[in-house]
Amino acid sequence: MATPKLARLPSIRDRVEDTLSAHRNELVSLLSRYVAQGKGILQPHTLLDEIDHVFPDDEAKEMLSSGPFGEVIKSAQEAIILPPFVAIAVRPRPGVWEYVRVNVFELSVEQLTVSEYLGFKEALVNEQAQDRFVLELDFEPFNASFPRPNRSSSIGNGVQFLNRHLSSSMFRNKDCLEPLLDFLRAHKYKGRGLMLNDRIQSISRLQSALAKAEDYLSKLPPETPYSDSEYVLQGMGFERGWGDTVERVLEMIHLLLDILQAPDPSTLETFLGRIPMVFNVVILSPHGYFGQANVLGLPDTGGQVVYILDQVRALEKEMLSRIQKQGLDVTPKILIVTRLIPDAKGTTCNQRLERVSGTEHTHILRVPFRSEKGILRKWISRFDVWPYLETFAEFHHVCTTIVFSNLHLSQAAFSITAMLPAIGCCSPSLRDFVNSALTLHLLSWPANPCLLPLFVVPLHLSDVASEIAAELQALPDFIIGNYSDGNLVASLLAYKMGVTQCTIAHALEKTKYPDSDIYWEKFDEKYHFSCQFTADLIAMNNADFIITSTYQEIAGTKNTVGQYESHTAFTLPGLYRVVHGIDVFDPKFNIVSPGADMSIYFPYSEKKKRLTALHDSIEKLLYDPEQNDEHIGMLNDRSKPIIFSMARLDRVKNITGLVELYAKNDKLRELVNLVVVAGYIDVKKSKDREEISEIEKMHDLIKNYSLHGQFRWIAAQTNRARNGELYRYIADTRGVFVQPAFYEAFGLTVVEAMTCGLPTFATCHGGPAEIIEHGISGFHIDPYHPDQAASLMVDFFQQSKEDPSHWKKISDGGLQRIYERYTWKIYSERLMTLAGVYGFWKYVSKLERRETRRYLEMFYILKFRDLVKSVPIASDDPH
Template structure:
């Protein structure tokens, strides 16, 4: 069944008090009475003059969008002028204001987007002149917001995207604290269904009977046709295996188990086979979530994995720091090494002789700039069965030779996916069992491949651009020539809804925090005026969301205190890098006083990573400059060497700051460093100076450099906006900083170094607490185990929910064909320089 509301939904007629959009196509839901609306009405009843005074100030600012800090500032200004306004702070309206994410002002109305808790939204509108309060639907609120564009959106029929009807029958949690624990919720749901009656166990039997690899049956053969027959066979197998020595190899009893109805996959020894048989017997008798997850995780399901990451320079050497090439590449390289090890271990334990394969599918770039990005196939070092498979971007005019920005890749991805499909089939001699997309472009390609090949899809966003650029939805046209956000946001919506499961590194990536909206949550409802309106894009309560945090490669990143492992042979080059006096294209600036600790940062040189903000913060603080030196690693020294728009602007800004604050003798700027082994030792060398690592990004989805620094024992200060806020426990295992308040950042750093001088051992205390946090939560071993368990559970869920997934997919196919493909046609194709 298709919901035609995708095609068009009549907009609310423009009037001072719009009525709900009328649509015979949409599903109407009962909206509960708004607690926020009541809070406003109660405040109007008790403190009418005070509330009107505040709201009038909002209206007096003129039509537009007010951010939370602007609303709070106006309240503080009102209170400063009249102490009687303090009543508002104790009124129900204070709760409203604390939950407000934005206000849309159009005289005489103030409409508020309220978020009482993560993932839960309400929309209200106050008529400041008539003192009336209305509850708005999502569509009404978005229409009201669109009206800011002065009649640009006067089409009465607006394309609305609403995926809620397709998810109505899907189970989902309701508590915000459950967000990101999708697999636990799904296991509880599945086990509760199985507990109802014997018929509810049929999908599990069907799954085990039809499960094959490379055409060969696994788990069960045709001797077992029913649940009673399965239970009987399991009881016989359990008794048979219990009489064998625990270490008896599978080959010794393979024939006997086949006669009972069991094929390969139960275990390589009598003990492991017995454990699997016992798990299934427990599920058939009294299913519980933990047993179900353990059993599904042990079923041999994942042998071939494809990981998609098209943009940037994807290679193993000499690529880090190149445009669009940073943490995502490091993440995937570390990921596949851990994943291959875990797959090999599981295949061995399952008693199979299958050789797993992992392919990282990325773009082949003929003009490779001294990297290996022009090679079709490249084995990953430290692995036996994992390769980079590069496929070029191609148009009817031939292969694109040069690098292009991640914002410009959209016209190439459909053809790239088709070509990649053929290359993958050639390498694997079949289809993969799991495909993992990375970032917006990789997730879209993963969607196209998943739909074509009929395989499970996992998405990893790394960073969703919508949250990086405020108001980039409603004012998308301002950004379109440079960023093509209309295509990217559309691709994101399609991919995140098509995925079988989504991995995030932190809770904040999904649903933010008490005060900040999550990256995925920002796609719940928004508008691209003139294109379409999203009334229900993604539900952060969806059980497809799972938090699986990565780690750092502990062969490269290990504590500074492990002296026997230290790469002392690199210390000469590191000293030259930090303290050399030569000024060249690799480093500028001099550190005159080598006795000072070093404040260190390393990141891509772009606006969001905010390296220049850290330099400005340092330059402004006389006290901080007296205490420490500053070293930043990122980008190029010369704009001529960069083709990235944002990086060029940041290079120019960095040079201006060095001159403005006269940082000579206290500051060292080093170009992006490609050698990961030396970078690991560089962290430890900074630790030797009793320095710190600072991650000053305006927003960071996770913060891999934060984990790297902490793994090396370096006390870390990291942005409070995004993932690092979860990695670090403030004041215990590190410190949170707000890059929007440079004076506070400087004060926190000064206080830390003062504490280190006054209390010997304070630096070591923070260092050790950071290491403890890493070992408990952020390792690749934990990550790879969890990922393969998820693949098992969601592979089973995909099998038992085919009908619903097909309906959603058809809806998304329509959106892709009718909207996304047309948007992409407006993006100019890149032109190679003539050779």
């Protein structure tokens, strides 16, 4: 019997050349049609649509489509046309890319490297640019020695892969256990040792001590407090942190003994997750109006604020629970660090410190933006924050001269301390500093010591780093960044402090604005994407781990590119070329999905919990005939179910698209009413560029389609409790929730609606496609095909009208999906475990990561800081 041979898979070039040989005329016709469209970028749907034009014969079309070149076109994400060349970026599966170029005139084919493909693409902007010395960014060499999975199904499960790798290394080589011993011995809280003391100096001594402790503790009742045995265990080499009772201490001892004997991934994760490592957490979210009341719906203020507030409530509960189980008498602290906005528009955003409701140890800490002109008083767009972030993160020294004319000491102290907030010195401890400085000054003043003709006060104007240290009285153990600006500040702080860093993107703007990389100069004056994309690259590569809400956020789907994946290779012509920006297979990626606050969002069927006292105000919102700045439009037939949507009023959220979809479908208008909660109604109230455009479009739609009587537009609502009851009120009408965004990274409103039992239709582009199981727990809609979306809704309402159990089946399916996957309890448990595992990984791999961070530091200093100089400094009014 012949020995089977391994055959090499044909490359993209081979497949194109084979098709040229077999179907020469057909392929020339197709490629010629591409070239005939002229210089530019062709998207996947255009590439496929041209096949229909070239092959009217179904048999010929099927023959090409099912062949090797057909597979290439189906996997193509874009084609660059520079006649006579066609260069195609092919993505056979998530995270894997190949590039090929065809000369249509000569019928020659060549495989391209990433750098060659990007160089060719840059000619779209400037065909004359032939500079061979282009700055190329490549992080791949730094990760060559790091373990990584290679299956697409492993993407987003980084901690599982890392645990397998670590446990395998420990099993194969017992020397790999030494870092674990060092890690346990290094643990301290405010100078006090945790876990192990100096009596245990080796693995053999650790095993011996564990066996001795196991023997001693097994003779005690399981519920015996740790404190009863603390002195004995300390003599064996153990410190606090193993547990609050004998039962929990024994569980930890057994886990560690199992690891030392035969480590496995599950045991290692459980043990690392229970080690007391996280007591102080800092969460960065600089932009927008970050507050607890009257902020939702303000510019740049939406789902991210809700996400973080819900996150910290769940996180504090989990930290308190873990600390108690660890047997420690420690008070955890969580700080949400954001920007202090003096002109706070009726919000609390001008208050330095604000406790988060529903928590005991979590506060919002606000620090102002500064420039050489002083403190910025007004809100600025998230796209304009870049010049402020470095000074926001660090601290600087300012010498402030205050001139007095024969003021008494008490008057001087009062005058100086009164003006501290005006110059940005927010910390209460500065009062003590001023009084001390004045006292010292008096000792050296020979004349009347109570009269001060001149006093010079040197002040440190505190920014985030020093404010955090003052509030925590320690360094943080864990830093979480949010969005591009928060992630950059988190990177600066984590690098400086040597702290474990987690990154949460929420949304990477590069995927929301097509071709915003290659044509960055067209966008830069308005959006400053050159700064933002650079900041994103720095943050995602500096992070110890990255959490996303969905798989799609990382690596997309079979046919669409993920948000992070789009940063694998791209170019900003004239600035730099990214040949390896991020690897979606990197084990730093983890999917940890959030939930909804179940004290606010709960099923409509839980009658005893319903907030019926709010029904009068809800009915006024929905049906009050008065037309004003809070609501316009009327619902004449109150017996109809309601299609409901709630989001920011911007282009991507596509609320106006939903209104147009409804307006154009007569059957849908006959069956249901439409209610949207979004933005301002009066265009004069908005200062946001995109929102202004959408407001104008909404008014045009109402007028052009005569929607009065079937449509209600309500201005943005900030009362979360009432919003929760509003979802349930809509469910009472047997209505639905629709999320029509062109792209949604996760879809918090989708989770909120489903948690309230409201059947949900949501975009198939982004996170909602994973949250919803189509036809089981909701429905997917494609905002690029509004007619099909409208037909799907018509079918649902028609079927529910004929069979009311159909509505309830989808409602119940949505609730089941939420309870299985999308709760804050699941989220917080997972996040704390990840902090433990990656904290250990950071410890054992610190030498290798140092090289990456030095490379990032150079890129930050030489490129990012230069780009920031092009962003105008915002100015307040003369007052």
